[in-house]
Amino acid sequence: MxxxxxxxLLHEARARERAVGLTEAAAGYEAAIEAAERxxxxxxxxxxxxxxxxxxxxxxxxxxxxxxxxxxFTVARETSNDILAAEALNTLGGIDLExxxxxxxxxxxxxxxxxxxxxxxxxxxxxxNLGILASIQGxxxxxxxxYARSLEAYKSCNDEHxxxxxxxxxxxxxxQRQLLDEAxxxxxxxxxxxxxVEDTYLQGLCLLNHAEVYFARxxxxxxxxxxxxxxxxxxxxxxxxxxxxxxxxxYRDTGRPALAEARLRSALELAVTTGSVL
Numbered sequence: 001m002x003x004x005x006x007x008x009l010l011h012e013a014r015a016r017e018r019a020v021g022l023t024e025a026a027a028g029y030e031a032a033i034e035a036a037e038r039x040x041x042x043x044x045x046x047x048x049x050x051x052x053x054x055x056x057x058x059x060x061x062x063x064x065x066x067x068x069x070x071x072x073f074t075v076a077r078e079t080s081n082d083i084l085a086a087e088a089l090n091t092l093g094g095i096d097l098e099x100x101x102x103x104x105x106x107x108x109x110x111x112x113x114x115x116x117x118x119x120x121x122x123x124x125x126x127x128x129n130l131g132i133l134a135s136i137q138g139x140x141x142x143x144x145x146x147y148a149r150s151l152e153a154y155k156s157c158n159d160e161h162x163x164x165x166x167x168x169x170x171x172x173x174x175x176q177r178q179l180l181d182e183a184x185x186x187x188x189x190x191x192x193x194x195x196x197v198e199d200t201y202l203q204g205l206c207l208l209n210h211a212e213v214y215f216a217r218x219x220x221x222x223x224x225x226x227x228x229x230x231x232x233x234x235x236x237x238x239x240x241x242x243x244x245x246x247x248x249x250x251y252r253d254t255g256r257p258a259l260a261e262a263r264l265r266s267a268l269e270l271a272v273t274t275g276s277v278l
Contacts, residue, residue, distance in 0.1 A: 006041045085115055090116075090126050093112065131146035134146055135173060161193070168190040220253060
């Protein structure tokens with residue numbers, strides 16, 4: 001019987017995570033960790049520990065996730081692998097972003113950029129995370145700067161999907177700051193890429209958030225068309241509720257009260273069903 005290498009087990013676990021589910025992926029990462037420890041493959045060990053940490057966090061086991069991630073960082077530093085160490089820091093920041101102090105999240109993201117900045121792909125993700133953090137804290141200027149650096153890094157490594165996400169994030173912050181021309185341009189650029197890479201969820205987000213910009217500019221027909229197109233791309237109730245809300249507001253502001261009431265009622269019913277706030 002042929003014994004599979006730790007690297008093969010890690011690759012298989014990643015495939016399981018994408019195609020099967022978290023339980024199967026966790027078992028695969030645990031097998032990769034055991035094999036890497038036996039073989040002394042420290043780089044594979046650091047990566048498997050980090051990926052298992054992500055799975056544990058997604059299963060609401062944040063304490064265990066943090067422990068695994070800290071061990072991944074230690075293993076990577078012991079082998080002088082700055083990129084893997086920075087990956088662990090970026091993941092730790094992501095855990096803190098959702099389940100820990102935001103100050104710790106920022107510290108981890110900044111250190112990830114400092115330590116692993118030679119990797120453009122890692123720098124793109126860490127800057128994106130810093131942008132999300134700045135947005136949460138209401139610092140729009142910093143968010144725009146972080147998202148712009150993230151976009152530059154994604155473009156430098158020819159990552160179209162990452163670029164599309166960065167353009168969308170720039171559009172969101174620009175809209176929040178009432179920079180509507182910039183928001184218009186960013187959402188258009190994000191949507192065009194999302195179509196090319198066949199990301200229907202991102203397409204829907206672009207259409208929906210662009211509809212908000214059109215509504216703010218009193219371009220009601222374009223707002224309605226975008227919101228209706230977004231409806232066809234979303235299964236979830238929360239985003240469908242937001243689309244109905246925009247359509248209802250368009251009908252309200254263009255003198256069609258009966259249609260407005262119907263769409264706003266649909267939005268409210270979906271919001272109540274999903275427990276979301278309109």
